[in-house]
Amino acid sequence: MRNRYLDLLRFLAIVRVVVYHVTGFASLTLVFPAMAVMFALAGSLMAASLERSGPAAVLRRLRRLLPSLWVLAAIFVPAMLLxxxxxxxxVLLWLFPIADPPANGWGAMALSPIWYLRDYLWFVFASPVALWAFRRAPLPTLLAPYVLLVVIESGIWPNAPGPYREFGLYFGAWMLGFAHHAGMLRRLANRVLVPAVLVLVAAGGAWILTHPGPRGYDLNDIHLGNALWSTAFILVVLGRGPAGAAWVDRSALFGRVVTVLNRRALTIYLWHMPFVVAITPLFDPLGWTHEDPRGLAIRVVLVFALVGVVTLAVGWVEDLAAQRRPELIPGGRRRTRPVGPPTSTGHQVPAQRAAPEAEVTAGRP
Structure with missing residues (x-):
């Protein structure tokens, strides 16, 4: 069974990422630290996959991740070469981005979200060893990425490569996903969790206020503050969030939208930024700047509309990568055969069940 609360968190994270890239509102990073939440959810799912499949889960995760990237690269890499x-x-790094793949001027901006896949790949590779260590020494293993980040941000290692800094920041969130899967966050007593959250919020807030970045209080520019603030947020939403959110499906439309964004999360993430970059030169001559509410609203709607079109065109690749039946719009009701008539022995012929693969793997990122 799918956990609709986790689906809701991923839905909110994807929407927040797109809106942030369109509007540039730094406050959105404080209200909902989406990237840390996405890595925490991915870490929880990776731990579950490793428990089910062992190291083979690494290859399965790569199979789920790379085809959508290859579709993007098949279009944009030739355009950049030209x-x-x-x-x-x-250029081959566009097939397997274990490091930043090359890009020209416009491509570097339009395809900037590729860093997420680079980090994701490394986290997947590190997960079998990290999970082994986490089971034997949970707290030290959980704290290790944050210690690395403190060493970098405090100036002890001032010239550390960017990926090391992001490893310290986001692998910590990934490890919190391990703790969530193990049930540790829910088992934390309030006398431990509440003071920890308050200390993290106070420390993170103080660091953010005293270390503003080039865009002000944008968490993407303030790594240590981001780590502290995001950790507090994850402890609350995963440690004290509801066990489920069945109310999501009380509205058929809203439930379908949540399902679609979860099943197409990677496609939406990869394709939204090219549209953000493409429409900006069209809006600026009209005077619809980022300070104009009407212009911003139109930009947001237009980007989501364009992403919707490309998702219809290529989003089914995510279904193939997950070994699901391709769907144009995921989440539709599947028709099953009715229960057959009684046989001569008095037993009913059971209806044909849905394929086990669809039940088990549907929607896993």
Whole structure:
């Protein structure tokens, strides 16, 4: 059974990411630290996959992740090569981005979310060893990424490569996902969780206020503050969130939207930024700046509409990667055969069940 509360969190995270990239509102990063939440949810699911399948879960996760990237690369890499990107062996990183793949000027901005896949790949590779260590020494293993981040941000290692900083920031959230899957966050007594959250919020808030970045109090520019603030947020939403959210499906429309965004999360994430970059030159001459509420509202609606179109066109690749039956719009009701008539022995012929693979894997990122 799917946990609709986790689906709701992923839905909110995806919507927040897109709206933030369209509007640039730094306050959104404080209200909902979406990237840390997404990594925490992914870490929880990765721990579950490793428990079911062992190290084979790594290959299965790569199979789920890479095809959607290849579709994007098949369109944008030739376009970048035709507009000045040198053809070097590093172009092959678009097939397997264990490091930042090359991009030219416009491509670097339009395809900037690729860092998420780079980090995701490394976290997947690290997960079998990290889960082994976490089971034997949960707290030290959980704290290790944050210690690395403190070493970098405090100036002890000032010239650390960017991926190391992000490893310290987001692998900590991934490890919180391990703790969530193990039930540790829910088992935390209030006398432990509440003071921990308050200390993290106070420390994170103080660091954010005293270390503003080039965009002000945008958490994406304030890594240590981001880690502290996001950890507090995850402890609350995963440690004290509801066990489920059946109310999501009380509205058929809203439930379907939540399902679609969960099943197409990777497609939406990869494709939204090219549209944000593409429409900006069209809006600026009209005077619809980022300070104009009407212009911002139109931008948001237009980006979601364009992402919806491309999701209809190529989103089914996520179904193939997950070994599901491809669907144009996920979440529709599946018709099953009615129960057959009684046989001569008096037993009814059971209806044909849905394929086990669809029941088990539907919607896992």
């Amino acid at each position: 507009t000045g990107l040198p053809f070097t062996p590093r």
